[in-house]
Amino acid sequence: MELLTAKEMGRADKLAIKGGVAGAVLMENAGRSVADEVSLRFPDASTVAILCGPGNNGGDGFVAARRLLERGYFVRLGFDGDPRALPADAAEMAARYSGTIQPLDPALFDHADVIVDGLFGAGLARPLDGKLANLVGAANASGVPVIAIDVPSGVDGTTGMILGTAIRALSTVTFFRFKPGHLLMPGHLHCGELHLADIGIPDAVLETVKPTLYVNEPGLWLERFPWPTVDGHKYLRGDALVASGAADATGAARLAARGALRAGAGLVTVASPRNALAVNAAHLTAVMLREADGPQGLAALLSDTRKNAFLIGPGHGVGEETREMVLTALKATPAVVLDADALTSFAETPDVLFEAIHARAAPVVMTPHAGEFARLFGDVPGASKVDRTRTAAARCGATVVLKGPDTVISAPDGHAAIDTNGTPWLATAGSGDVLGGLVLGMLAQGLGGFDAGCIGVWMHGEAAKRFGPGLIAEDLPELVPEVLEDLEEYGLDG
Incomplete structure (x- = not known):
């Protein structure tokens, strides 16, 4: 199986959209697969804390939150800023979410049964610091199991390096193809069990992306x-x-x-x-x-x-x-x-x-x-x-x-x-x-x-x-x- 860098994955997304797959459909499928992982692992859970960041990873988190609400979970969604300022598809998913939105704060983890990490995806390019680093540290210290979207926040999806600090996940749900950072140390240690979800990107895009890195299998x-x-x-x-x-x-x-x-x-x-x-x-x-x-x-x-x-x-x-x-x-x-x-x-x-x-x-x-x-x-x-x-x-x-x-x-x-x-x-x-x-x-x-x-x-x-x-x-x-x-x-x- 091919491995895609963050840049190559972004290109695969764009090629899929250019080929007729709506970006909103890709995001809906991604968020649903995250909700499915939560439901499968924690069918008896009550409270899910979902952390949404300022990009498309946050949009996936909004979809997961809506889906989990529909399944009867109590959802605490954390997001800082105006959801309307998100990228277009993510803003649409935020608008579809009918629950409350709270500030990103460690209080979200109180009495939570599971945390969904949708802060940052594979393309994060700067170290986490300040409030976000403290939030990640609090999530890791809480003892609450974490499901990461795409990659654990703070892990460079291309190199596997830790950018300041990083979520330690029980499992990570990623899309279309694994990223090098899922397999390279030390990022691999933060990912937990890896799950690959099909979100509708056709394999044919690889003919244009032309990846040269593979899983050895x-x-x-x-x-x-x-x-x-x-x-x-x-x-x-x-x-x-x-x-x-x-x-x-x-x-x-x-x-x-x-x-x-x-x-x-x-x-x-x-x-x-x-x-x-x-x-x-x-x-x-x-x-x-x-x-x-x-x-x-x-x-x-x-x-x-x-x-x-x-x-x-x-x-x-x-x-x-x-x-x-x-x-x-x-x-x-x-x-x-x-x-x-x-x-x-x-x-x-x-x-x-x-x-x-x-x-x-x-x-x-x-x-x-x-x-x-x-x-x-x-x-x-x-x-x-x-x-x-x-x-x-x-x-x-x-x-x-x-x-x-x-x-x-x-x-x-x-x-x-x-x-x-x-x-x-x-x-x-x-x-x-x-x-x-x-x-x-x-x-x-x-x-x-x-x-x-x-x-x-x-x-x-x-x-x-x-x-x-x-x-x-x-x-x-x-x-x-x-x-x-x-x-x-x-x-x-x-």
Whole structure:
């Protein structure tokens, strides 16, 4: 599913109206869906406090108030100013509301069963302060559950940043498409449960809006998923290589290798320095083992043209040898995944890495966490995590997977996705190594960098959710077959 920035959503509204859908109809549908959410969640509630702001979000609030009055709720509506000064559609909805209007004041919350936040929508561009900040603070402190319209007031709908202060909602009802701020931190923490309402905007407007940001879900990439074919064999499923660290740092490479194998790569080999061969051999079965000491040893392995995907970084150590091995790999033909120490090794010379990536044709995927990203890209500009990741991907020429609770995957051409299925249980040593292996497995099967990054991240989150509490990195590859089985059934169903 596409994600729309506040600007893109405004354009979608205008295109719908230009196409014959009255703005008042869109607002009526939006307000009704908010009233429906209140009725569904709080069928036995008595008093609803509704906060209406000076724009169309306030108009949605007036519609919700009228609808809830009609359903027998006692409504306290707060609004400051003259309703006739609202934008035209919102002023019309205010005129249709027959109840009383009170000033915006914390007294609205006294003995209320639920609060509806219609102060500001996704397009808020200034920090909340003064009276409105105090009102938001009082709503949060009241203990009364809040239903937010579009986004919780104070959350930037495009960046997810908090503008001064923000409502903490039990649920948020938004319209047509989710906004980036619903999924990006810290805004996501303020949204509660998200609900998407159809208010009558036709999907055809997206052909003109042309969004380039998506939710990372199977619908984005499933039609390109590399399922094995009846007449296939292991070499058709890809031959992946993972660089091992020294004898005291081999586990990360083995985690990645097992992830790649579970993801579907036909063959996976650990490229090990001589001093680590014995310890690696003691722990590998289906994953193969080859000696590769330094850049020359790696070059010899990569000269085998069947090797079509390579991962370096986990447990490899930061320094000159890692830098040289990365550059050796980038001069070869396989797709490359760079993680952890492979990224940090270029913290002082990022342009050397970026030039090598731009000079090759095969895809490169980087999988940094926030610290590794900062070391490699410095103060890359951008108002949001999406903007920063896009800028970084364009600069370096690789698909960048910026990990976190709101992982963002961005291709060099600007297409990006926000992942939504992560879980706190992934905050455990080695989980990122498995992710690198999952991405490697997808690249080995012939996918491009963006699809490989999106699928790897999604499978990683799904596997973790299935295990839950007590998860350790070794558990993740073993859950991948179950994830793939369900994914295959999902594709067959639809």
